Each structure stands twice: as structure tokens, then as C-alpha cells.
Amino acid sequence: MDGFQYTFAALRGIQAGREYYVAMCPLRLLPKIFEFDSQDLPPELRAQRVLNKSRIPAITRYIVEHPHDYVFSAITASIDGPVQFKPFEEHGVHRNIGQLIVPLSARFIINDGQHRRAVIEEALREMPDLGDETIAVVFFLDAGLKRSQQIFADLNTHAVRASSSIGILYDFRSPLAYVARRAAAEVPAFKGLTEMERSSIANRSLKLFTLSGIYYATGALLRKEAEDEISPAEEQIAIDYWTALCTVIPEWNERVIRATSSLELRRDYIHFHSVTLHALGIVGADLIATYPRTWREHLTKLRSIDWRRTNPLWEGRAMVGGQLSKARAQIIRTANAIKQVLGLPLSPEELRLEHTSVDATAAFDANHLETAS
Structure with a gap:
């Protein structure tokens, strides 16, 4: 900030015939210059979605807990006011490198990155030293509300979120992600048969499981979330448990897997699905909490289960109307059936779901998902 203006070191570029600028903005300046649209305005009069405040604490914690290796992508913003770009050279290689001068009276509107801005403001309260670090900002010249709304739509309509599996594959902070990758590499039924990039499996794929499926199942097994610490003993329990299942689920046997196509196995059996x-x-x-020393012996009772989709036992549990369902209620109902084979008691919630109709729990799941979204 210089006198009555902001001065940013910037690069100038051209998109769709319009000039835009890429600048480095100190984090301490970010909350001061970037405005939120009024949350009280109707959507048609805003250039952004309403801020989801529930997202802020988790992302703030990510910065505060990883001050030396956090990563943030650029913020996109529009400047409503007269700006001046002063290149270092009028001609030559430096003609698009220079200073972007913006009057203090100009208005900055975030087109993409409002949650990053809110998180940075919160993180600065806990760690003021972060203020001298910078974030890249892509500045467009404001051409009115409709243009700002179109920028938001263009940036978000074509964005493709990375799959859960590849996020887990590349996550080296989460202990749970590490255990899932280790299970995929060591457990006989998973080894070489886990889809590491996608969270779904194509019909012609040779894979049987997804890394994301193993990750969430292992989280349930260890009762751990992504950032929870996992001891070496707990890690080994996970490997041992999944490996033990390979000996009691007939179709998880390596010999059976090699002799049958992946398409047939996933088509005919429910236990190859998340x-x-x-x-x-x-x-x-x-099982492990109830029988910490003898759980392997009790696990052998699973040999009696018919895991085929055609088994009526799975309708209303893993399957609804003949289709597999990953709804929370169906996961619990599926677990209930397996626990009953093992002689394990059901919790009050599990008992309630056993006595609730499939239609009622499907409606509950639908409402839950709508509220969460």
C-alpha cells in the first residue's frame, strides 16, 4: 500500500480479449481489501454463493497445524474501479511485467475463493506471523454484476473435483490414508486388485476394490478419522483383519480370484463393493473389541454366509430393490446381518434400524443428504 493506492507487483495477460493481472497479495491485506457480498441479498443480486461458515474451522486448522507446508490455490477477484498497469518496459520481454496500481476507493469482489479468504482471516488471529506470506490473486476488471456472476459460473461449472481414491493416494498427512494404502498393497485380496485413482470401477476393469472403499472401511474398523493418530499396533490389526477375511470369505481366496473374471465377481457378489x-x-x-485375543477364531463363522446378490438376506440391507445401496442405513443393516452370524449384540441404533422399514430409512437418508449438501 503506497499513499492513497494499492501497488501490486503483477503480470499482465489476455483472456477473451480482456486484460487480466496475476499478483501476489500479502495475507494480512486479504481480509481488508476483499469484500463479501451481503449475505442478506437475494442470489440474483450477489456475485458469489453464501459463505458456508461450517467449512471454515476445519480449513483454518489445516493452516495452523501445517504452517510450513500448507498449500492454497489462487483467488480470483474483480476490481471495480480505475486501475493502471505500469510495465517495466514498453517493449520486449518485460512489457507484461510491472506494477498494478489500484486506488483505495476501488472495490474488490471475490469471484472464487471466498472461503479461503475467510479461513486466512481466522488463521491470522491465531498466527499473526502468517501475515507476511502471500497468496496469488487473479484480478479481472469488473464489468458489472452480470459479468461477475458469469465469471463465478464459468469457474465452477467446469471444475472437476478429484476422486476420493486419488486424494487418499496422494495424502501423506493422514495416518488413515497411509494404512489404507498399506492394506491395498499387502492384503492378498486387495493387492493388485485395487483401483487407486477412481472411486468407481468400470465394467471392463480388472480391479475389484477401490482405495476409497478400503479407506472408509478401515476407518470404521479402527474407529478413526482422517487426522487421528494410529499406533503401529492398530495399523497391524487392520492389516491382520483384512488378511484374515481372505481365508474365511471363499471368493476372496487368491486362487478363486485368479480363476474368475473381475466383472463376474463384482456382478455376482456383494462383498466386492464398498x-x-x-x-x-x-x-x-x-468383534475385536469383544474378543481381543480370539477374534480370528470367531471370524471363521463367516464361512457359512452366502455372499451372492441373489441371497434374499441382502435385500433391504446391502441391496434395495435389487440394486446396491451405500446409504448409511443400508451399511448398518448389512453389518447387522454379519454380526448376527458372529453372535455379536446389536447396539440400540442397530436394533432400531432392524425394526424400521426400508422405505422409512431411505427417506431419512435422502433428507440427511439434502440437508448436508
Whole structure:
């Protein structure tokens, strides 16, 4: 900030025939210059979505807990006011490198990155030293509300969120992600048969499981969340449990897997799908807690289960109307059936779901998902 203006070191570029600028903005300046649209305005009069405040604490914690290796992508903003770009050279290679001069009276509107801005403001309260660090900002010249709304739509309509599996594959902070990757590499039924990039499996794929499915099932098994610490003993329990299942679920046997196509196995059996994998994780947590020394012996009772989709036992549990369902209620119902084979007691919530109709719990799940979204 210089006198009565902001001065940013910036690069000038051209998109769709319009000039835009990329600048480095100190974090301490970010909350001061970037405004939120009034949350009270109707959507048609705003250039952004309403701020979801529930997201802020978790992302703030991410910065505060990883001050030396956090990463933030650029913020996109529009400047409503006269700006001046002063290049270092009028001609030559430096003609698009220079200073972007913006009067203090100009208005900055965030087109993409409002949650990053709110998180940075919160993080600065806890760690003021972060104020001298910078974030990249892409500045467009404001051309009115409609243009700002169109920028928001263009940035978000074509954005593709990375799959859960590849996020887990590349996450080296989460202990749970590490255990899931280790299970995928060591457990006989998972080894070489886990889809590491996508969270769904194509019909012609040779894979049987997804890394995200193993991750969430292992979280249920260990009763851990992404950032929870996992001891070496707990880590080994997870590997041992999934490995033990390979000896009691006939179709998880390496010889059977090699002799049958992946398409047939996933088509005919429910235990190659995330809903049952997650249920097996829930069952494993209760089994190991109940029989910490002899859980392997009790696990052998699973040899009696018919895991085929055609088994009527799975309708209303892993399957609804003949289709697999990953709804929370169906996961718990699937776990209930397996726990009953093992002689494990059901919790009050599990008992309630056993006596609730499938239609009622489907409606509950639908409402839950709508509220969460």
C-alpha cells in the first residue's frame, strides 16, 4: 500500500480479449481489501454463493497445524474501479511485467475463493506471523454484476473435483490414508486388485476394490478419522483383519480370484463393493473389541454366509430393490446381518434400524443428504 493506492507487483495477460493481472497479495491485506457480498441479498443480486461458515474451522486448522507446508490455490477477484498497469518496459520481454496500481476507493469482489479468504482471516488471529506470506490473486476488471456472476459460473461449472481414491493416494498427512494404502498393497485380496485413482470401477476393469472403499472401511474398523493418530499396533490389526477375511470369505481366496473374471465377481457378489466392505469394517471393530485375543477364531463363522446378490438376506440391507445401496442405513443393516452370524449384540441404533422399514430409512437418508449438501 503506497499513499492513497494499492501497488501490486503483477503480470499482465489476455483472456477473451480482456486484460487480466496475476499478483501476489500479502495475507494480512486479504481480509481488508476483499469484500463479501451481503449475505442478506437475494442470489440474483450477489456475485458469489453464501459463505458456508461450517467449512471454515476445519480449513483454518489445516493452516495452523501445517504452517510450513500448507498449500492454497489462487483467488480470483474483480476490481471495480480505475486501475493502471505500469510495465517495466514498453517493449520486449518485460512489457507484461510491472506494477498494478489500484486506488483505495476501488472495490474488490471475490469471484472464487471466498472461503479461503475467510479461513486466512481466522488463521491470522491465531498466527499473526502468517501475515507476511502471500497468496496469488487473479484480478479481472469488473464489468458489472452480470459479468461477475458469469465469471463465478464459468469457474465452477467446469471444475472437476478429484476422486476420493486419488486424494487418499496422494495424502501423506493422514495416518488413515497411509494404512489404507498399506492394506491395498499387502492384503492378498486387495493387492493388485485395487483401483487407486477412481472411486468407481468400470465394467471392463480388472480391479475389484477401490482405495476409497478400503479407506472408509478401515476407518470404521479402527474407529478413526482422517487426522487421528494410529499406533503401529492398530495399523497391524487392520492389516491382520483384512488378511484374515481372505481365508474365511471363499471368493476372496487368491486362487478363486485368479480363476474368475473381475466383472463376474463384482456382478455376482456383494462383498466386492464398498457397502459390504464398510459393513465388514464396522463388524470388525465390534468383534475385536469383544474378543481381543480370539477374534480370528470367531471370524471363521463367516464361512457359512452366502455372499451372492441373489441371497434374499441382502435385500433391504446391502441391496434395495435389487440394486446396491451405500446409504448409511443400508451399511448398518448389512453389518447387522454379519454380526448376527458372529453372535455379536446389536447396539440400540442397530436394533432400531432392524425394526424400521426400508422405505422409512431411505427417506431419512435422502433428507440427511439434502440437508448436508
